[in-house]
Amino acid sequence: MLMDHYNYWIVVVLMMTGFYIVIAHGNLIKKIVGLSIFQTSVFIFYISMAKVEGGTAPILEEGIRQYSNPLPHVLILTAIVVGIATTALGLALAVRIKEAYGSIEEEEIQRQDNLDC
Amino acid sequence: MLLAFLVAVALAIVSMKDLFSVIMLSGIYGLLSASFFVAMDAVDVAFTEAAVGAGISTLLMLVAITMTGRSEDPDRHKPFLALAVVVVTGGLLIYGTFDMPAFGSAQAPIHQQVVPRYIQHSMEEIGVPNIVTSVLASYRGFDTFGEVVVIFTAGMGVLALLSVARRPEDIAEIDSLNDSMHEQHLILRIVSKMLLPFILLFALYVQFHGDYGPGGGFQAGVIFAAAIILYAMLFGMSTARRVINQSFIQLLAAAGVLLYGSVGIVSLLEGKNFLDYGVLSDDPVAGQHLGILLIELGVGITVASVMVIIFFNFAGRRENAHSGEENEMQNNNRGNNKT
Amino acid sequence: MAAPLCLLLTRPRMVWLFALVVSGTAFLTSILLLQQVMVSGTIVYELGGWKAPWGIEYRIDQLSAFLLLIISAVSTVVLLAAHTSIQQEIPASRHRLFYVLYLLSLAGMLGIVATGDAFNVFVFLEISSLSAYALIALGKDRRALWAAYQYLIMGTIGATFILIGIGLMYQMTGTLNMHDLSVRLPAVEHTRTVFTAFAFIIVGVCLKLALFPLHLWLPNAYAYAPSIVTAFFAATATKVAIYLLIRFTFSIFGLSFSFTALPLQILFLVLGLLGVFVASTAAIYQTNVKHLFAYSSIAQVGYMIIGFSMTTATGLMATLLHLFNHALMKSALFLALGAVMYRIGSVQLSQFQGLGRQMPLTMAAIVIGGLSLIGVPLTVGFVSKWYLVLAVIENGWWPVAVLILLASLLAVVYVWRIVEVAYFKPPLAANESVTEAPLSFLVPIWILVVANLYFGIDTRLSIEVAQAAAQSLFGVSP
Numbered sequence: 001m002l003m004d005h006y007n008y009w010i011v012v013v014l015m016m017t018g019f020y021i022v023i024a025h026g027n028l029i030k031k032i033v034g035l036s037i038f039q040t041s042v043f044i045f046y047i048s049m050a051k052v053e054g055g056t057a058p059i060l061e062e063g064i065r066q067y068s069n070p071l072p073h074v075l076i077l078t079a080i081v082v083g084i085a086t087t088a089l090g091l092a093l094a095v096r097i098k099e100a101y102g103s104i105e106e107e108e109i110q111r112q113d114n115l116d117c
Numbered sequence: 118m119l120l121a122f123l124v125a126v127a128l129a130i131v132s133m134k135d136l137f138s139v140i141m142l143s144g145i146y147g148l149l150s151a152s153f154f155v156a157m158d159a160v161d162v163a164f165t166e167a168a169v170g171a172g173i174s175t176l177l178m179l180v181a182i183t184m185t186g187r188s189e190d191p192d193r194h195k196p197f198l199a200l201a202v203v204v205v206t207g208g209l210l211i212y213g214t215f216d217m218p219a220f221g222s223a224q225a226p227i228h229q230q231v232v233p234r235y236i237q238h239s240m241e242e243i244g245v246p247n248i249v250t251s252v253l254a255s256y257r258g259f260d261t262f263g264e265v266v267v268i269f270t271a272g273m274g275v276l277a278l279l280s281v282a283r284r285p286e287d288i289a290e291i292d293s294l295n296d297s298m299h300e301q302h303l304i305l306r307i308v309s310k311m312l313l314p315f316i317l318l319f320a321l322y323v324q325f326h327g328d329y330g331p332g333g334g335f336q337a338g339v340i341f342a343a344a345i346i347l348y349a350m351l352f353g354m355s356t357a358r359r360v361i362n363q364s365f366i367q368l369l370a371a372a373g374v375l376l377y378g379s380v381g382i383v384s385l386l387e388g389k390n391f392l393d394y395g396v397l398s399d400d401p402v403a404g405q406h407l408g409i410l411l412i413e414l415g416v417g418i419t420v421a422s423v424m425v426i427i428f429f430n431f432a433g434r435r436e437n438a439h440s441g442e443e444n445e446m447q448n449n450n451r452g453n454n455k456t
Numbered sequence: 457m458a459a460p461l462c463l464l465l466t467r468p469r470m471v472w473l474f475a476l477v478v479s480g481t482a483f484l485t486s487i488l489l490l491q492q493v494m495v496s497g498t499i500v501y502e503l504g505g506w507k508a509p510w511g512i513e514y515r516i517d518q519l520s521a522f523l524l525l526i527i528s529a530v531s532t533v534v535l536l537a538a539h540t541s542i543q544q545e546i547p548a549s550r551h552r553l554f555y556v557l558y559l560l561s562l563a564g565m566l567g568i569v570a571t572g573d574a575f576n577v578f579v580f581l582e583i584s585s586l587s588a589y590a591l592i593a594l595g596k597d598r599r600a601l602w603a604a605y606q607y608l609i610m611g612t613i614g615a616t617f618i619l620i621g622i623g624l625m626y627q628m629t630g631t632l633n634m635h636d637l638s639v640r641l642p643a644v645e646h647t648r649t650v651f652t653a654f655a656f657i658i659v660g661v662c663l664k665l666a667l668f669p670l671h672l673w674l675p676n677a678y679a680y681a682p683s684i685v686t687a688f689f690a691a692t693a694t695k696v697a698i699y700l701l702i703r704f705t706f707s708i709f710g711l712s713f714s715f716t717a718l719p720l721q722i723l724f725l726v727l728g729l730l731g732v733f734v735a736s737t738a739a740i741y742q743t744n745v746k747h748l749f750a751y752s753s754i755a756q757v758g759y760m761i762i763g764f765s766m767t768t769a770t771g772l773m774a775t776l777l778h779l780f781n782h783a784l785m786k787s788a789l790f791l792a793l794g795a796v797m798y799r800i801g802s803v804q805l806s807q808f809q810g811l812g813r814q815m816p817l818t819m820a821a822i823v824i825g826g827l828s829l830i831g832v833p834l835t836v837g838f839v840s841k842w843y844l845v846l847a848v849i850e851n852g853w854w855p856v857a858v859l860i861l862l863a864s865l866l867a868v869v870y871v872w873r874i875v876e877v878a879y880f881k882p883p884l885a886a887n888e889s890v891t892e893a894p895l896s897f898l899v900p901i902w903i904l905v906v907a908n909l910y911f912g913i914d915t916r917l918s919i920e921v922a923q924a925a926a927q928s929l930f931g932v933s934p
């Protein structure tokens with residue numbers, strides 16, 4: 001029982017670490033790092049569930065009966081692309097924010113905005 | 118074991134203040150998860166994750182911090198609230214795991230529904246040994262189409278945010294700077310010049326071998342882009358820009374999406390459904406094969422050109438940040454006064 | 457059938473006219489689709505020619521056809537004004553990109569609504585959100601960047617939550633097709649995994665929905681985005697999120713599970729009411745008119761959620777009606793604000809002094825839109841509030857009905873503030889020379905205003921469709 005879900009638990013810990021970085025840190029770049037860790041951990045979760053004990057990589061070959069599940073692999077390939085797209089756009093925004101505000105700390109930006117109003 | 122490493126890296130990132138090391142660690146995180154994917158039999162995914170997580174995204178982040186500064190403000194706001202949210206969410210997830218099918222069990226529902234058909238029939242229906250490729254490109258071809266559009270969107274978004282109109286004198290200035298800088302790396306330049314054709318060749322191999330082994334359009338695109346980026350780093354942005362025209366790349370990015378879409382439309386015109394490749398040839402299996410080849414090519418072209426667009430714009434922004442700093446400042450002041 | 461929609465996705469970069477043609481085509485297609493769906497029921501289209509659980513399918517029922525119509529209609533009308541509006545608000549070198557991103561975002565939203573595959577939803581969600589972040593960041597003010605960044609973080613967390621939820625569902629059922637999921641989920645619905653999946657999807661969607669208290673990203677994003685973008689998103693983005701909420705709770709998880717697993721009914725009712733009151737009150741104190749209407753949008757989402765929480769056909773119908781009507785009102789209002797922005801370069805309330813005389817047609821549009829928000833008879837706002845109150849009373853929730861009426865009074869206050877400034881104060885010296893907005897603004901604004909009035913008086917069309925959609929949802933789920 002314990003071993004059955006051990007993998008998933010670690011993955012949950014990883015996800016939550018990433019999630020924590022996103023919400024608790026004020027630095028914009030670090031938030032994006034956190035976001036990508038959060039997403040990567042979700043990928044690990046999907047890939048974990050695709051594993052079949054004793055299976056091999058899903059490339060058809062003579063003499064092999066047991067393959068791991070290819071569908072989550074496909075989904076995650078797509079999701080990785082989505083992840084890098086988000087990261088790139090987020091970084092581009094961070095760069096522009098640095099130019100506009102001279103800072104990439106959340107609180108500093110908030111402070112400047114309040115002054116503006 | 119690998120997972121334990123992953124946890125260690127993730128925790129290190131939380132406490133690290135120096136953004137440079139944070140980014141390096143996140144690259145390592147990407148690489149570790151890629152190795153984990155190999156252990157989980159997901160070779161295609163591992164390939165991609167290694168190229169993206171450890172490669173491209175680390176690179177982009179590094180370029181970004183050269184513009185934003187590399188240290189983090191130690192103050193954290195509301196850490197307890199954040200921790201509470203995280204613990205609740207994590208707790209819910211753990212709670213959810215109790216009824217999950219056991220790890221690695223072949224009896225789990227995901228291995229019973231839908232997938233057996235892929236494994237048993239994809240060879241006769243599509244004729245491609247790599248099941249991941251056939252599912253990706255044919256059964257769920259529309260998802261992949263969406264994926265190409267996503268990356269295209271990101272390219273356009275970065276372009277909209279970062280593209281700068283450059284003045285001719287800047288270019289001359291940067292040129293001279295680059296020349297003096299690159300005198301020093303002669304050996305590096307020669308070696309990489311020799312390597313470049315091989316990298317490009319390897320990219321092409323990955324592109325067209327995706328049917329049989331791991332690989333495909335996306336991975337090939339990333340490798341291709343990496344080669345160009347390497348070239349740009351060593352020979353200077355302006356040289357690279359002279360070799361590869363900006364608007365040409367944008368055109369290519371759109372062309373990739375269009376190639377994918379038009380494959381779909383051709384099948385539509387032939388009276389079948391969107392993205393049904395069976396019509397591309399008299400023999401449906403050969404048609405599938407051709408269709409997959411074409412769309413993978415579309416994916417490869419778009420991914421490579423978008424990656425190059427993104428990188429060039431980041432780097433171009435950086436060069437401008439130095440020469441145009443005062444300029445920007447004035448613009449901002451004007452913007453502020455208005456509100 | 458869905459093919460023209462796919463055609464949409466394959467656009468290179470192009471200019472305004474082309475964008476308009478594409479959006480118009482989508483609009484015509486969705487009218488045809490709606491007609492066909494109303495006559496013959498759900499349409500299924502298999503992409504790639506593979507049967508559903510293996511391939512991906514488009515599945516268009518009354519609800520999605522209705523949404524498709526709203527989205528493409530608003531997008532077309534708003535685009536009419538885009539050409540003039542972005543002259544002022546976006547640097548010329550980015551115009552082309554603006555249209556590309558706009559169409560991508562439109563394609564993403566149409567895709568979300570049309571698809572019948574849970575993972576495909578995620579992909580399209582990201583297409584529309586990524587382009588939304590970039591579009592918002594195109595705003596002139598530097599705060600647009602910050603707003604876009606916050607939206608990006610919140611939106612991505614939301615999308616990742618949805619991804620986790622989809623993963624868990626997939627793990628328990630082995631399928632990603634929505635219809636297939638709804639068949640297989642009941643067998644495993646008692647498991648804790650499915651419960652978790654449900655919770656994650658709900659939270660993720662609510663982040664996108666800007667449901668109180670997860671609404672913090674919305675006001676700034678709306679206020680600092682270019683006016684056209686605000687008009688488009690205010691009318692469509694939250695609607696798509698509502699659609700997802702309805703789709704997941706009613707069609708996939710099924711009514712009985714959705715509302716027994718979590719105390720969803722009470723939760724949504726309370727959050728909806730709180731959202732209405734907090735946001736309406738916040739709206740009263742805003743000095744930026746775009747902020748004001750952004751808060752009012754959050755309040756309107758609250759109304760929709762109240763209708764949703766009743767889980768009766770009438771309640772759901774009220775939600776759908778309000779969805780349609782709110783899209784009309786808000787796009788008219790934000791477009792009118794765009795015209796004001798075009799003429800005086802600001803949407804601060806203090807700048808509105810005397811505009812009632814200088815831009816009579818634009819301000820009249822704002823007044824009618826505002827009346828509609830309040831729910832005055834003869835406007836669309838009245839129709840949907842009427843049905844909402846009816847549904848509440850049908851359920852025997854008298855206090856809620858009273859609260860809804862009270863909340864409308866708050867709307868009176870914030871709309872009155874604009875009217876007061878615009879009509880009863882002399883024009884500012886700096887704005888002496890301001891004249892009426894150009895025709896390219898007035899035409900689309902008044903198309904929307906007239907639609908506001910028309911559907912407020914002749915309610916047959918919108919009600920018939922909303923009713924059919926609501927009933928079909930209840931028919932599907934046991």
